[in-house]
Amino acid sequence: MEMKSTYEGDLMKKSLAIFASAAILTSLVAAPAQAKDVKLTGGGATFAAPLLDKCKGEFATATGDSYTYASLGSGAGRSGWDKGDFDFGWSDTPHATPKDPNTIHVPVVAAPVAVIYNVPGVDEQVNLSPEIIAGIFSRKITMWNDPAIKKENNKQIKTPIFKTQKIKTKVKGKTVTKTVIATDKKGQPIVGSYKTETVEIDFPKLPIVVVYRSDSSGTTGVFTNFLAAMAPSIWTKPGNNDFTATFPGQINDAANFGALQGAKGSEQTVPLAGRIAGSITYAESAYAKQNNLPVAKIKNNAGNYVAPTAAGVSAFLGSATTNPNGSLTLDYKTTNPAAYELGTTSYALVSTAYKDAAKGAAVKGLMTYILNECAKKFPETEFAVIEGPLKAFNEAQIAKIK
Template sequence: MKVFRFGRTAAVLSVAALSLAACGSDNATDAAGTETSASASTVSGTLSGVGASSQAAAMDAWIAGFNAANPGASIQYSPDGSGAGREALLAGGAQFAGSDAYLKDEETAASQEVCGPDGAFNVPAYISPIAIAFNLEGIKELNLDAATIAGIFRGEISTWNDAAIAGQNEGVKLPATPITVVHRADDSGTTTNFTDYLAAAAPEVWTTEADGEWPAELDGQENAQGTSGVVSAASATEGAITYADASAVGSMGKVSVKVGDEYVAYTSEAAAKAVEASTPVTGEGRPDADMAMDLARDTTESGAYPVVLVSYHIYCTTYQDQETVDLVKAFGEYVVSDEGQAAASDAAGNAPLSANLQEQAVQALRSIKAAS
């Protein structure tokens, strides 16, 4: 049984023993604690990935950092959405996927066709809050509980001065502007995480199961492709509301979510605190290396922001040749290293993985092997 141990952040604990010998700073420290030069890298080749558009900013930073240390290697990533990434991996069209939702049991089973008898597995790449963002002139912050958020996105609360909103925002002059919901048009891991929060925290209002595709019965709402698409559409529409990776919402207004008796604004620290209460996903056929996490959406922990996602990289347990295995391991370990996590945080504002998660991710990546 896999056990995840949370609580200590990468900013507090040293994980020098996990740094790459081949990737990172000019004086990286390898697993034995000795210093090596980044120029000593021996990995080469091209690694192709497809997946979450929410990872775009972090991925640009990872690719730049990794390529600088590994001039013989090339990482390519197409931010077509989480669902597209998982589909590409399962079809053999990509060597890894970026996804804001982990592989379902049936997807894990299907992955055995291209990834060998143990299939594919999920490794956390970063933690990020999902912002509930709105466009109202002169208003930058609102407090909302889960039931009100669910009512808005179901279309049951249709104007901004509705009593359910006004009652939680005393002193805020709310207009009678109609609410325009903007949701993802594509199969999205962000949608999976957002609807999972609504279903867990407001089950009496959000009666639809969590899914990567927006509920078909909620027709008549606006939609757009990808993270940038929904943010652009909402930013251009007075009275609009949407959900997106917090790194992408810019100057739009943001919702503080009620948790227990307080309203919690999204921050990387608040998102990380919510993840600390997570438990491992279990299921028949999941590889031992799998690190998928079941997030505690209905937490009442003070200071935790439960509208959060763990963004994963999904790798095969087996690749056809050792060169690919070496490249996958090197890139994967760079992503979860201190340097990789810092690069992503600077670019996307996400929360770094805890030291314990970093350690488990490295162990998982090192289990990848070449086909015999």
């Protein structure tokens, strides 16, 4: 069974390793000279919004330019980009047929999609396998005390513990110390140790309520691509940005009434889950923190249970391959013992031929700033600091913006 999620099937793949020695690219994307007080408009994926919102003020202070970002969903990001509504669009899944032939993707942010739950009485962090997640979201598993869930959470498990380092950066004009993941020369997170523990979680007899994205959602695309790749015997349809289209069953079946609830945007799905006892949903992990909801550890191909962190995502993306339009093909066969396989990049949609040169320069400056500064300044959002070959690939893409 092929277990790679290929967004652009007819595109040639290039190994990220090609870019590891391309240090010359750094000079190509030095912060560009640009007109000051350029006001940019962007919109699209809710996934990227927590980091983009945090970084607005810092970018304006550092460059004199500014941006607004409308968190509308990846589908709206792609369509808005095509209509010319934005100076930069955003989508968690690649734009297969952009109207502007000069469109390129810049995978400038990376973060985990978290499985977020609300189970009263369960204080421990829940552990789930891809098969159990697929079973829950396909409505084959409908109760929290299902034997499969109980078995997964009453046994010995192993979890990677990543090394961290302190860095100094400026936020709101003040020098602050932040804790980030330590990486090796290839940009991969360093695992300090593996923690082995016996978990014993008692689950209530409580119906599961699935909360899904009802809009065209790149986060849904990433999530269901993961399910289709990792649990194909259960999630039998290809991944799709439309949850109702990829759902492997009759979503309007009477048995699903009330047990499947949709809402637009992660800004709505996660708070909705917070109001429903027994609920489960998926979103970028920053939304779980904003709503004080727990996230599950997910079993990877090596058999380890990994939390949705920037480090686990970096470990996963290390085996991804690149495509000529700037998109990535994620490797769901990876056996990296530290990988969080429900991680992803999210793509800025930009042009190599802006009609307004000042805007083109400002967009280039923004992408450079996001790549080099934003995740370092706000590690609490769990966006990965992109290093190594993936950073070099981003630099090459940014250099094309004009």
